Amino acid sequence: MANLHCIVVTPEETAIEEEIDFVTLPLDDGEIGIAPQHSPLIGRLGFGEMRLGTGDSAQRYYVDGGFVQVSDDVVSILTNRFLAAADLDAKLIAEQLETARSEPANTVEMMEIRDRAVSQARAQLRMAQRT
Amino acid sequence: MAKARALDKRRKSVRNIRKITRTMELIATARFKKAMDRATAATAYTARITQLVKDLATTGLEVSHPLLEGREQTKRSVLLVLTANRGLCGGYNSAALRLAIEKRQELLELSESLQLYVSGKRGINGFRFRKIEIAESFTHFDDQPRFDEVELLANRYMNAYVTGQIDRLDVVHTQFISTARQQAVAETLLPLDSLGGDDDGDSDNTARESMYEFLPSAESILQEVVPTSFKVKLFKCFLDAAVSEQISRMVAMKSATENADKMIKDLSMQYNRARQGQITGELLELMGGVEALDG
Numbered sequence: 001m002a003n004l005h006c007i008v009v010t011p012e013e014t015a016i017e018e019e020i021d022f023v024t025l026p027l028d029d030g031e032i033g034i035a036p037q038h039s040p041l042i043g044r045l046g047f048g049e050m051r052l053g054t055g056d057s058a059q060r061y062y063v064d065g066g067f068v069q070v071s072d073d074v075v076s077i078l079t080n081r082f083l084a085a086a087d088l089d090a091k092l093i094a095e096q097l098e099t100a101r102s103e104p105a106n107t108v109e110m111m112e113i114r115d116r117a118v119s120q121a122r123a124q125l126r127m128a129q130r131t
Numbered sequence: 132m133a134k135a136r137a138l139d140k141r142r143k144s145v146r147n148i149r150k151i152t153r154t155m156e157l158i159a160t161a162r163f164k165k166a167m168d169r170a171t172a173a174t175a176y177t178a179r180i181t182q183l184v185k186d187l188a189t190t191g192l193e194v195s196h197p198l199l200e201g202r203e204q205t206k207r208s209v210l211l212v213l214t215a216n217r218g219l220c221g222g223y224n225s226a227a228l229r230l231a232i233e234k235r236q237e238l239l240e241l242s243e244s245l246q247l248y249v250s251g252k253r254g255i256n257g258f259r260f261r262k263i264e265i266a267e268s269f270t271h272f273d274d275q276p277r278f279d280e281v282e283l284l285a286n287r288y289m290n291a292y293v294t295g296q297i298d299r300l301d302v303v304h305t306q307f308i309s310t311a312r313q314q315a316v317a318e319t320l321l322p323l324d325s326l327g328g329d330d331d332g333d334s335d336n337t338a339r340e341s342m343y344e345f346l347p348s349a350e351s352i353l354q355e356v357v358p359t360s361f362k363v364k365l366f367k368c369f370l371d372a373a374v375s376e377q378i379s380r381m382v383a384m385k386s387a388t389e390n391a392d393k394m395i396k397d398l399s400m401q402y403n404r405a406r407q408g409q410i411t412g413e414l415l416e417l418m419g420g421v422e423a424l425d426g
Contacts, residue, residue, distance in 0.1 A: 009179060011278045011366050013172045028355075029347050042186060043346035044355050066359070067183055067352065071343070078179050080282060080362070109197075109294045 004036050006052060008061075008077045015082045022053035023075055025068055026123075040071040045079060047123035060085035062127050064120070088128035097121035135409060138402040142395060149391035155219065156384035162274050163377035169275060170307070170370045177363055184356060190349045196357040198289065201322040202298040208242040209288065209297050210235055213304040213372040214254030216270055221383035223305060223376055224253040226315040231303040232261070234317045238301065246297075250369075274377060276369040285362040292321045304368045305375035313375040318368070323361055 006023055008016040024033045026048025034041075045066045052059045066079030100117035104110065212231040214224050231254070238245050246266040249255050255268045272280065291297045300321035306314050345352055 009176045011173050011176045011363055012169065014175055027346055028351060032346070040343045041346060042183065042343045042352060044352045065355065067355065069179070069183060069186075069343075076179060078176060078183070078359075080278065080359070107294060110290075113290050113293070 003073070004034065005074045006077070007074065008079065008082055010079060010082050020052050020054050024051040024053075025077070026050065026063065034070060034075055036073055038070050041068070043068045045077070047120045049085065049127050050077070062088055062124060085127055088124055090125065090128035093121055093124045093128055097125060135402055135405040138398055138405055142398040142402060145391050145394050145398065149388055149395065152384045152387040152391060156381055156388055159377050159381040159384060163374065163381055166274055166370070166374045166377050170374050173363075173367060173370055177367065180356070180360055180363060184360070186343055187349055187353060187356065190345070192349050192353060194353065196354065197293045198321060198323050198357050198361055205242040205298045207244050207246070207297050208238050208299040208301065209246045209248065210238060211248045211300065211302045212250065212254050213302065213368060214249070214251035214257070215376045216252045216273060218253055219383060220376055220380035223313070223379035224251075224257070227303060227305055228254060228257045230315040230317055234301060234303055235263070242299065272369060274373050276366070276373055278366055281366045281369050282362055285365045288321065289358055289361060297321070302365070302368050304372045307371045307374045307378070310378060313379060320361065320364055323357065
């Protein structure tokens with residue numbers, strides 16, 4: 001069976017470039033799993049957990065929004081921040097969540113901005129608590 | 132002996148200065164390589180974003196986003212100036228500062244109020260010296276600006292723009308054109324004029340049917356692409372500035388070292404001449420003395 005070639009790029013570096021069997025990504029509206037020979041796809045990523053499956057084991061990472069592009073068994077992931085799940089600091093994130101929640105939201109735009117920050121912090125917190 | 136010794140002393144101090152400039156050159160070279168690597172890594176990201184935008188364009192989607200819309204009247208504008216924390220890098224800081232002051236004048240005429248944000252101690256001091264008020268200053272962006280830090284700033288500007296607190300954002304930074312050429316430039320980042328930078332005008336692409344499936348939809352992806360490309364653009368400004376700073380310092384220190392070399396050579400020649408003259412004088416005196424005794 002053909003393998004997937006997975007490339008994770010952040011603005012600072014190419015974080016991961018390796019052969020994998022399977023990848024699970026948090027899309028904007030739910031999780032998606034990508035196996036080899038997936039049809040070409042461009043997706044918007046949400047905040048959440050990404051799992052790279054090689055053999056029986058899986059590595060867990062946090063992705064912070066961005067995009068995924070799949071074509072010819074190459075999965076390119078563009079994200080702003082990319083962390084191994086173990087690197088998330090639950091305490092720090094809880095503080096971020098608090099500040100995000102206490103932001104004022106008087107207009108529609110400001111409400112959108114706040115909601116985004118809150119959901120981002122929540123996704124991080126969920127992951128941090130699970131490890 | 133007095134003159135020869137004075138020359139020797141000067142030569143010694145020039146030698147010491149040369150050692151320092153030489154070391155600074157080497158450090159700048161190493162830092163430049165590192166900064167350059169980071170800039171290249173960032174290019175990989177921008178290239179992919181550009182590709183993504185191109186793929187999106189094949190769907191014939193109407194591009195509209197709050198960040199792309201210009202304002203009818205520019206009331207509050209923001210100017211961000213990127214300079215270095217340290218000096219001794221040739222004309223790097225002064226060029227950026229000069230352009231920033233010009234741009235500031237221009238913006239003041241255009242808009243009612245202007246907020247000035249400055250990164251780098253040199254720029255802060257430059258504006259303070261001219262008694263120009265700075266809204267906020269940053270000194271933590273060093274030769275390796277981190278995306279997290281830049282993103283915080285980008286988010287602030289983006290939110291301010293979307294909520295109508297600012298109407299325009301301009302950035303003055305030094306653009307890295309090649310290793311031999313860097314130039315201070317002023318760019319308007321908000322409203323964004325294009326996505327992902329270089330549109331090479333691949334018109335043949337538009338005719339082709341897009342082979343991609345868009346999840347959840349092309350519109351939704353576009354909503355995300357616009358802020359991302361703004362962030363990346365701002366980050367690129369910071370990276371460019373960092374690379375240019377190091378290379379300017381490298382060039383400045385290189386020419387300083389060369390200059391010191393030349394000075395050491397000249398001083399050595401003068402010193403040798405003075406010493407020789409002294410010896411000749413002493414010999415003549417000695418011979419005169421001997422002759423006087425004989426006579």
